[in-house]
Amino acid sequence: MSIILPLIIAFKSLMTSASSEYGVLEFSNLGYDGTYYQVSELNDPTSDSCSCAIDTDNPVSFSGSNAPLNEELSVHFRGPLILNQFAYYVSENFDFYSSSSSSNKNWSRQAYFSGSDQIAENVTFLTNAGEDSTCLGKALAYADTDGISLSSSSRILNNNTLINSDEEFAIFSNISCEDSGINNDCGVYRDNIPAFHGYYGKIKLFLFEFKMPNESSVSETNASSYNMPAIWLLNSRIPRTSQYPTNSSCSCWRSGCGEFDIFEILNTTDVEDLYTTIHNYQGTDDIESGLPIYGYIKRDTSSVMKGGVLFDANGTAITFLSENVNFSSSIDATDLISWIETEIDSDGLKTRELSSVDSTTDSDSSESSSNQIHIQKSLMILNLLLLFFLIFK
Numbered sequence: 262m263s264i265i266l267p268l269i270i271a272f273k274s275l276m277t278s279a280s281s282e283y284g285v286l287e288f289s290n291l292g293y294d295g296t297y298y299q300v301s302e303l304n305d306p307t308s309d310s311c312s313c314a315i316d317t318d319n320p321v322s323f324s325g326s327n328a329p330l331n332e333e334l335s336v337h338f339r340g341p342l343i344l345n346q347f348a349y350y351v352s353e354n355f356d357f358y359s360s361s362s363s364s365n366k367n368w369s370r371q372a373y374f375s376g377s378d379q380i381a382e383n384v385t386f387l388t389n390a391g392e393d394s395t396c397l398g399k400a401l402a403y404a405d406t407d408g409i410s411l412s413s414s415s416r417i418l419n420n421n422t423l424i425n426s427d428e429e430f431a432i433f434s435n436i437s438c439e440d441s442g443i444n445n446d447c448g449v450y451r452d453n454i455p456a457f458h459g460y461y462g463k464i465k466l467f468l469f470e471f472k473m474p475n476e477s478s479v480s481e482t483n484a485s486s487y488n489m490p491a492i493w494l495l496n497s498r499i500p501r502t503s504q505y506p507t508n509s510s511c512s513c514w515r516s517g518c519g520e521f522d523i524f525e526i527l528n529t530t531d532v533e534d535l536y537t538t539i540h541n542y543q544g545t546d547d548i549e550s551g552l553p554i555y556g557y558i559k560r561d562t563s564s565v566m567k568g569g570v571l572f573d574a575n576g577t578a579i580t581f582l583s584e585n586v587n588f589s590s591s592i593d594a595t596d597l598i599s600w601i602e603t604e605i606d607s608d609g610l611k612t613r614e615l616s617s618v619d620s621t622t623d624s625d626s627s628e629s630s631s632n633q634i635h636i637q638k639s640l641m642i643l644n645l646l647l648l649f650f651l652i653f654k
């Protein structure tokens with residue numbers, strides 16, 4: 262009994278990790294030293310013998326604050342959602358908690374979209390509407406002005422465009438990639454896609470003005486993510502090979518090249534709770550579940566929301582909403598701090614400190630999934646033991 266009991270308590274607390282509402286969500290100690298595998302081959306995408314390979318002989322190393330999210334990122338949106346404005350900023354130095362505020366440099370805007378003014382600077386709208394493939398899913402293509410249809414050239418998203426449940430588009434920079442190739446600047450990517458760089462930088466800031474209204478046109482039975490909007494970041498290598506592959510060798514996601522979910526509804530029960538989650542191996546083997554912050558920001562289904570995510574120099578990543586946010590070409594360091602601090606003062610801060618990991622002990626996909634099964638089996642055996650104990654005691 263004394264052995265079994267603590268395990269049961271641990272299991273129970275996993276199941277009932279209740280969370281509540283906050284103004285600001287934060288990861289600290291974000292970034293670790295590790296590796297991932299890049300895709301080296303994408304073969305016969307449209308045939309049944311479609312296959313991919315990852316380059317396990319030459320792992321890509323990353324290290325330091327925010328890694329691997331210090332690499333280039335693409336920005337992704339799922340409906341129901343209307344995107345009014347988007348901006349990406351960099352700063353020479355910014356540490357949210359630094360005591361010497363003079364070392365914090367102002368933010369300079371490097372990309373901007375406005376739906377109402379039809380401005381798209383350093384912004385390319387892409388969507389998975391290209392060639393279909395058995396192992397890769399649909400290829401990236403230019404998005405038409407509705408965000409989701411195929412276009413033959415780059416278009417600006419229409420003012421007030423609503424995408425529905427399950428519908429997605431993505432934003433990349435307007436800097437074209439070199440040709441596909443393992444040693445080229447964007448690595449290997451899918452043939453004939455419009456291939457653009459993601460947004461670079463260890464220290465970066467993404468801001469959004471958006472609406473997430475309740476779903477009103479698609480029925481619950483017809484959507485796999487009914488009324489579950491999201492805004493998230495991917496290592497931009499992922500969508501250029503395959504965002505939703507059937508084989509994990511078709512993307513660097515499985516080996517941990519990086520995903521950051523900024524604002525995400527996780528299920529159809531809690532449709533007003535926006536969660537922040539990272540998916541990599543910084544102290545976990547379970548990349549599917551990822552590492553969430555145990556708290557949420559409220560989704561306002563009837564009004565416009567403004568906010569985003571900040572990655573600072575010291576591995577602090579902060580997700581926030583604030584009506585004070587604006588999209589000026591330059592943002593004073595002190596203004597950004599005051600937007601965030603105002604929300605912390607009024608609605609609280611939830612922090613998750615990530616564990617320090619020196620190197621990836623194991624980023625191999627088959628290993629980590631078998632670990633998963635192993636853990637599940639042990640829990641099952643434990644439960645059976647408990648059942649016997651209760652019945653025969």
Ligand SMILES: *[C@@H]1O[C@H](CO)[C@@H](O)[C@H](O)[C@H]1NC(C)=O
Binds near residue numbers: 289290358359360575
């Ligand atoms: C940097 O982050 C670490 C770990 O989260 C924290 O302990 C430290 O106080 C931070 N340092 C500064 C200067 O913000």
Ligand SMILES: *[C@@H]1O[C@H](CO)[C@@H](O)[C@H](O)[C@H]1NC(C)=O
Binds near residue numbers: 508
């Ligand atoms: C995925 O692709 C790899 C490399 O081509 C192959 O070895 C593996 O068997 C494939 N896995 C599945 C589940 O198809």
Ligand SMILES: *[C@@H]1O[C@H](CO)[C@@H](O)[C@H](O)[C@H]1NC(C)=O
Binds near residue numbers: 365366367593594
């Ligand atoms: C930031 O911008 C403000 C004006 O908007 C200026 O007064 C200040 O000197 C700038 N700070 C830095 C570090 O450039």
Ligand SMILES: *[C@@H]1O[C@H](CO)[C@@H](O)[C@H](O)[C@H]1NC(C)=O
Binds near residue numbers: 376377378379420421
């Ligand atoms: C965009 O939509 C807003 C709100 O509906 C409207 O006020 C604005 O005039 C529109 N802009 C353009 C360029 O149509």
Ligand SMILES: *[C@@H]1O[C@H](CO)[C@@H](O)[C@H](O)[C@H]1NC(C)=O
Binds near residue numbers: 381382384435436
């Ligand atoms: C990319 O966007 C910037 C900012 O709007 C613009 O100056 C530049 O000409 C664009 N480059 C291309 C290749 O479209």
Ligand SMILES: *[C@@H]1O[C@H](CO)[C@@H](O)[C@H](O)[C@H]1NC(C)=O
Binds near residue numbers: 458
């Ligand atoms: C556009 O974004 C890319 C990727 O972060 C960056 O390298 C480039 O400098 C930006 N262009 C402009 C004009 O700011």
Ligand SMILES: *[C@@H]1O[C@H](CO)[C@@H](O)[C@H](O)[C@H]1NC(C)=O
Binds near residue numbers: 479480482483
């Ligand atoms: C689901 O979609 C199908 C095909 O578009 C449509 O015919 C059907 O009416 C939809 N079902 C509901 C419950 O809306």
Ligand SMILES: *[C@@H]1O[C@H](CO)[C@@H](O)[C@H](O)[C@H]1NC(C)=O
Binds near residue numbers: 278279280527531
């Ligand atoms: C919905 O997701 C939240 C956050 O993970 C969780 O607390 C809640 O239990 C989930 N609800 C259901 C019914 O799965």
Ligand SMILES: *[C@@H]1O[C@H](CO)[C@@H](O)[C@H](O)[C@H]1NC(C)=O
Binds near residue numbers: 563
């Ligand atoms: C959106 O749906 C939620 C859950 O059903 C509900 O509580 C909320 O009032 C709805 N929002 C609007 C604007 O109707």
Ligand SMILES: *[C@@H]1O[C@H](CO)[C@@H](O)[C@H](O)[C@H]1NC(C)=O
Binds near residue numbers: 585586589596
């Ligand atoms: C942006 O917000 C800051 C402070 O919140 C303010 O000082 C600045 O004037 C605003 N800029 C614009 C263009 O509204």
